Amino acid sequence: MQNRKQSYLLGAVIISAGGFISKILGAIYRIPLTNALGGEGMGIYQMVYPLYCILLTVSASGIPTGIARLISSGRGTGAEKRAFRIYGAVGVIGTILMFMLSEPLAALQGEPAVALCCKMLCPAVFFVSVLSVVRGYFQGRGNMFPTAITEVAEQVIKVAFGVGLSYTFKNNLSLAVASTLFAVTISEVISTAAAYLYYLKNRPRSPLFREYCVPASAILKYTIPLTLTAIALPLSQLIESVVAVRLLRGMTAEATALYGIYSGCAVTIINLPVSVTYGLAASSVPQISPLAESGNMPAAKRKAYKSLLITLAVSAPAAVILYIFAPTAARIIFGSLSAGERTTLITLVRIMAVCSVTQSLVQTSSACLTSLGKPILSTVTQWVTSLLRVGIVAILIAFTPLGIKGAAWAANCAYLVATLLNICYIIGVGVKNENNADRIGKRMRRLNPSGESGA
Numbered sequence: 001m002q003n004r005k006q007s008y009l010l011g012a013v014i015i016s017a018g019g020f021i022s023k024i025l026g027a028i029y030r031i032p033l034t035n036a037l038g039g040e041g042m043g044i045y046q047m048v049y050p051l052y053c054i055l056l057t058v059s060a061s062g063i064p065t066g067i068a069r070l071i072s073s074g075r076g077t078g079a080e081k082r083a084f085r086i087y088g089a090v091g092v093i094g095t096i097l098m099f100m101l102s103e104p105l106a107a108l109q110g111e112p113a114v115a116l117c118c119k120m121l122c123p124a125v126f127f128v129s130v131l132s133v134v135r136g137y138f139q140g141r142g143n144m145f146p147t148a149i150t151e152v153a154e155q156v157i158k159v160a161f162g163v164g165l166s167y168t169f170k171n172n173l174s175l176a177v178a179s180t181l182f183a184v185t186i187s188e189v190i191s192t193a194a195a196y197l198y199y200l201k202n203r204p205r206s207p208l209f210r211e212y213c214v215p216a217s218a219i220l221k222y223t224i225p226l227t228l229t230a231i232a233l234p235l236s237q238l239i240e241s242v243v244a245v246r247l248l249r250g251m252t253a254e255a256t257a258l259y260g261i262y263s264g265c266a267v268t269i270i271n272l273p274v275s276v277t278y279g280l281a282a283s284s285v286p287q288i289s290p291l292a293e294s295g296n297m298p299a300a301k302r303k304a305y306k307s308l309l310i311t312l313a314v315s316a317p318a319a320v321i322l323y324i325f326a327p328t329a330a331r332i333i334f335g336s337l338s339a340g341e342r343t344t345l346i347t348l349v350r351i352m353a354v355c356s357v358t359q360s361l362v363q364t365s366s367a368c369l370t371s372l373g374k375p376i377l378s379t380v381t382q383w384v385t386s387l388l389r390v391g392i393v394a395i396l397i398a399f400t401p402l403g404i405k406g407a408a409w410a411a412n413c414a415y416l417v418a419t420l421l422n423i424c425y426i427i428g429v430g431v432k433n434e435n436n437a438d439r440i441g442k443r444m445r446r447l448n449p450s451g452e453s454g455a
Contacts, residue, residue: 018148023275025155028333029162030268035336036166037176043260044177047109047241048117051101053234055094055125058227080137080199084130091129098122109242111256113174120182127188134195146198150191157187225375229366229382236386237263240393244407247397258404261341265334266348266408269326270355273318277311277360288371297372297429304368304426308361315360323353344404351408358415365422369429377425381418389414 034042102118131150138146165179241259248255288307291300322329326349330342337345366378389410396406 014144014148018144018151020272020276022151022155023272025152025159026268029155029159030265031333031335032163033166033180034265034334036163036170037173037180039254039257039260039337039341041173041177041260042264043245043256043258044111044113044117044173045180046260046263047111047114047245047256048121048177048181049263050234050238050241051098051105051118052121052125054231054238055098056128057231057234058090058094080133083133083136087129087133088126091126094125094129095122098125109245113177116174116178117181120178121184124185124188127185127192131188131192131195134192134199137199146195150195153194154187154191157190158183161186225370225379229375229379232379232382232386236390239390240407243390243394244397244404247394248404251403257341258344259407261337261345262348262404262407265330265337265345266352269322269329269333269349270352270359273315273322273356274359274363276318277314277364288368292372300372301426301429304365304372307364307368308423308426311360311364312357315357319353319356322356323350326350326353347405348408351405352411355411355415358412358419361419362415362422365419365426368426369422372426372429374425374429377429378422381421381425384421385414385418388417 033045037045098118099122102115102122105118106112106115135147135150138144160183162180162183165183166176169175169179241263244262245255245259248258252258288300288303291297291303326346330337330345330349334342334345362381366381369375369378392410392413393407396402396409397404400406402409
């Protein structure tokens with residue numbers, strides 16, 4: 001059984017603090033990075049990330065929640081050992097694929113610098129896969145410290161190496177962008193090595209007899225739906241980056257820079273509140289899973305509703321603050337942007353402020369659905385809304401004067417739909433069984449009103 005040394009709220013605070021510090025460091029990192037790379041460099045930087053995120057999603061995204069779900073349920077003995085082998089191999093394949101796809105992606109996006117950037121970033125796919133298994137193992141045992149610490153460590157190392165390398169190669173834009181992405185690889189190598197050593201030191205001692213190890217099918221039962229859920233977003237972002245930049249190029253010569261301001265600057269600011277609520281999502285898994293596993297679905301759903309309400313209470317005020325202080329945030333974090341670029345950024349942040357609420361709710365509700373044993377429902381939600389998002393982006397940029405603001409409105413629509421779908425799914429989980437139980441109980445009472453046994 002899991003180690004319950006950390007309560008739900010303490011675990012949420014620990015992992016939220018780690019995520020928030022990580023995001024703050026990431027936002028601060030954008031200040032010198034934007035100074036060194038400019039709008040065009042940031043655009044190239046963001047054009048590489050969708051492919052990386054897709055491969056990372058396949059090799060790592062479902063692991064922490066899936067492994068945590070198995071271990072917290074009490075049926076995941078040896079799950080992390082099996083996962084190391086499965087996802088270590090998947091991570092190697094992902095690294096090779098990213099290297100091979102670097103040239104085709106550069107040709108598709110019409111940006112030659114993308115090829116070198118992909119090659120510098122591709123080794124990180126393998127190391128994040130291993131790191132995700134370690135995080136899932138400790139989350140399932142109720143220990144959120146390893147996740148929080150490694151998230152902060154990743155950012156500190158990335159910032160240190162990224163800033164140094166970007167300024168070293170500042171006079172060569174392609175090399176400067178590629179070197180900042182290589183800093184991501186360095187950060188993952190160091191963080192993974194430290195996390196794995198911590199796991200080796202703190203894992204339970206192996207028994208003298210042959211230990212039962214959970215089958216691969218039990219792991220994949222949870223990780224595959226979570227992977228399919230998570231891959232929808234980066235895949236839609238990859239398509240969006242191609243569609244948006246190509247459509248914008250028909251309107252302006254600053255298409256790459258505009259996309260960089262949207263995806264590299266506005267989204268960075270919007271994601272700050274989302275990182276805080278990530279702890280609520282991660283901590284809800286070991287709280288809800290045992291109840292759902294035991295068949296006590298009403299109690300499990302009450303825990304889920306509590307997680308959603310806390311998420312709303314945290315994210316809603318944050319959205320208001322983002323809207324009001326968008327000019328301040330733009331000036332402090334991205335002061336090197338031109339006056340026109342900063343005006344665009346402020347407009348995008350204000351349009352997308354509501355996304356900090358809906359994204360947070362989608363994050364928590366997806367974790368709740370997994371904990372309730374229904375991960376496939378969040379998969380359906382993500383794919384429906386991702387396809388919707390790409391379609392709306394294409395329509396708004398091509399047929400309206402909104403330009404890059406069309407991408408912001410598309411994100412608002414997509415996350416609102418995703419939030420509503422996931423909440424409806426949570427409400428519906430177990431309702432059929434509860435209704436059947438009620439009908440059976442009423443029928444039994446009619447047949448035997450005295451309550452005596454028919455024997």
